[in-house]
Amino acid sequence: MHISVILPAKNEAEGLRRTLPSLRALLPEAEIIVVDDGSIDATASVAAELGAKVLSSPYSMGNGAAIKRGARAASGDILVFMDADGQHDPASIPRLLARLEQGYDMVVGARDWNGQAGVSRGVANVLYNWLASRMTGFHVRDLTSGFRVVRADRFREFLHLLPNGFSYPTTSTMAFFRSAYPVTYESIPVARRVGRSHIRPIRDGIRFLLIIFKIATLYSPLKLFAPAAMAFFLVGLGYYGFTYITMHRFTNMSMLLFSAAVIIFLIGLISEQITSLTYRRDA
Numbered sequence: 001m002h003i004s005v006i007l008p009a010k011n012e013a014e015g016l017r018r019t020l021p022s023l024r025a026l027l028p029e030a031e032i033i034v035v036d037d038g039s040i041d042a043t044a045s046v047a048a049e050l051g052a053k054v055l056s057s058p059y060s061m062g063n064g065a066a067i068k069r070g071a072r073a074a075s076g077d078i079l080v081f082m083d084a085d086g087q088h089d090p091a092s093i094p095r096l097l098a099r100l101e102q103g104y105d106m107v108v109g110a111r112d113w114n115g116q117a118g119v120s121r122g123v124a125n126v127l128y129n130w131l132a133s134r135m136t137g138f139h140v141r142d143l144t145s146g147f148r149v150v151r152a153d154r155f156r157e158f159l160h161l162l163p164n165g166f167s168y169p170t171t172s173t174m175a176f177f178r179s180a181y182p183v184t185y186e187s188i189p190v191a192r193r194v195g196r197s198h199i200r201p202i203r204d205g206i207r208f209l210l211i212i213f214k215i216a217t218l219y220s221p222l223k224l225f226a227p228a229a230m231a232f233f234l235v236g237l238g239y240y241g242f243t244y245i246t247m248h249r250f251t252n253m254s255m256l257l258f259s260a261a262v263i264i265f266l267i268g269l270i271s272e273q274i275t276s277l278t279y280r281r282d283a
Contacts, residue, residue, distance in 0.1 A: 001077065001078055002029075002030075002031070002075065002076040002077055002078070003027060003029075003030040003031070003076045003078045003079075003080060003097075004030065004031040004032075004033060004070075004074035004075060004076030004078070004079050004080070004152070005023060005027065005030050005031070005032045005033065005079075005080040005082065005093075006033045006035065006067065006070035006071065006074060006079060006080065006081050006082075007019070007032070007033070007034050007035070007052075007070075007081075007082055007083070007084040008035045008037055008063050008066030008067055008070065008081075008083075008084065009034050009035065009036055009037065009039065009043050009047070009066075009084035010036075010037040010038065010039050010043070010060060010063075010066075011039045011040060011041045011043060012039070012043050012084040012085050013039075013041045013042040013043045013045075013046045014086075015083075015084050015085040015086040016034065016043065016046050016047050016050065016052075016084050017046060017050070018086045019082075019084060019085075019086055019088075019090065020032065020034075020046075020047065020050040020051070020052055021050065022090050022091070023090040024050070024051060026090045026091065026093065026094075027090075027093065030076070030080075031053065031074060031075055031076055032051070032052040032053065033052065033053045033054075033055060033070045033073060033074060034047035034052045034053070034054050034055070034084065035055045035057070035066035035067075035069050035070045036054055036055065036056040036057060037057055037060050037061060037062070037063070037065070037066045038057045038058065038059040038060035038061070043084075044056050053073075055069050055070065055073055057069070061164055062163075062164035062165045062166070063146075063164075063165065063166050063168065064162050064163045064164045064165050064166065064167070064168035064171075065164040067081060067162065067168050068159050068162055068164075068168075071152070071155060071156060071159060072156075072159070074152060076152060077151065077152050077153070078097070078100065078149060078150070078151060078152060079149065079150050079151075079152045079155055080093055080096070080097075080148075080149045081146060081147065081148050081149075081150070082146065082147045083146055083147065086191060087190050087191050088109065088146075088147045088188070088190070088191075089188070089189055089191065092109060092147070092186075092188045092189070093149070095186055095188075096109060096147075096148070096149045096186050096188075097149055099184055099186050100149050100151070102184075103182065104182045104183065104184045105150065105151050105154045105176060105181040105182055105183065106148060106149070106150045106151075106154070106155075106172075106173070106176050106181065106182075106183045106184075107148060107149050107150075107183075107184055107185070107186055108141075108142060108145050108147070108148045108169075108173065108183065108184075108185050108186070109142070109145050109147035109148060109185075109186060109187075109188035110141040110142040110145060110185040110186060110187050110188065111142050111145055111188065111190050112187065125142070125143065125144055128143045128144060128170065128211060128215065129141065129142065129143050131215055131216075132170075132173070132174065132215050132219075135174075135215060135216060135219045135220065135223055136174070136177045136219055138177060138183070140173070140185075141185040142185060143169065143170050143173055143215075144167075144169050144170055144211075145169055145188075146168075146169050147188060148169070148172075150172075150176075154176070154181050155172065157175075157179070158171070158172060158175040158176075158179075161175055161218070161278070167210075167211050167214065170211050170214060170215060170218075171214065171218060174214075174215055174218040174219050175218060177219060178218060178219050178220075178275075217271060217275065218275070219275075220272065220275070221268050221271035221272050221274075221275055222268045222269060222271070222272045224268065225264050225265060225267055225268020225269075225271065226265060226268055228264050228268075229261045229262070229264040229265035229268065230261070232257050232258075232260045232261035232264060233257070233258065233261035235257055236253075236254050236255075236256075236257025236258045236260075236261060237258075239251070239253060239254050239257060240254040
């Protein structure tokens with residue numbers, strides 16, 4: 001079993017000084033790839049000095065883009081993804097690998113509440129986990145964790161789906177569930193990061209809000225659109241009942257609500273077919 005460890009890094013020179021030596025001591029035979037995402041500090045030189053293979057971008061393309069570049073360049077049949085900021089402890093990797101050997105295709109390091117980056121992020125992640133669990137029928141413990149091990153051939157099937165931004169963990173997890181590749185979770189400790197976070201609350205808050213819709217559309221769009229269509233239909237039916245009793249007529253608003261219900265349902269049906277085509281191997 002050949003292992004490739006991929007660390008996306010943007011201005012993480014200090015974090016790499018702490019992470020790479022312990023990572024090399026733990027996995028001396030592993031391929032270690034640091035994807036420098038347009039850093040303006042010594043990230044690339046520090047990584048090279050510490051024996052990592054460095055892939056540098058001339059400008060920042062995003063965390064997901066770094067993950068995709070690293071996955072394409074990796075030679076291992078097992079990929080380990082972890083942050084370069086010192087939050088993820090390399091000592092947890094053997095436990096994740098051991099779970100992978102039990103027949104899983106992806107093992108995700110699950111954080112507890114203390115491992116969340118602030119209360120707002122923690123609440124958002126609880127919401128994502130709940131929605132993903134409802135959509136998939138599996139207990140999703142940490143949808144957005146970037147610490148995970150996967151089988152390389154399985155992961156590369158979905159590179160075309162991964163965004164260039166911060167939601168690659170969500171996309172890859174839902175893609176594995178959708179394709180019936182077994183996923184499990186392993187509890188991990190999370191340390192305080194070294195340096196400044198690259199999350200911007202307003203910009204990335206909107207992006208994380210869009211993740212909610214991506215969760216549904218990546219797995220089964222009809223599970224999102226069908227309840228919405230039913231809600232419009234019931235509101236229209238209730239409004240029609242009210243206007244019939246009070247005014248003895250069928251109003252334009254009732255027609256609008258019924259029409260919206262039909263349109264939303266048809267959009268969901270079409271989206272379901274498009275999603276099915278997306279996951280075809282030859283798509």
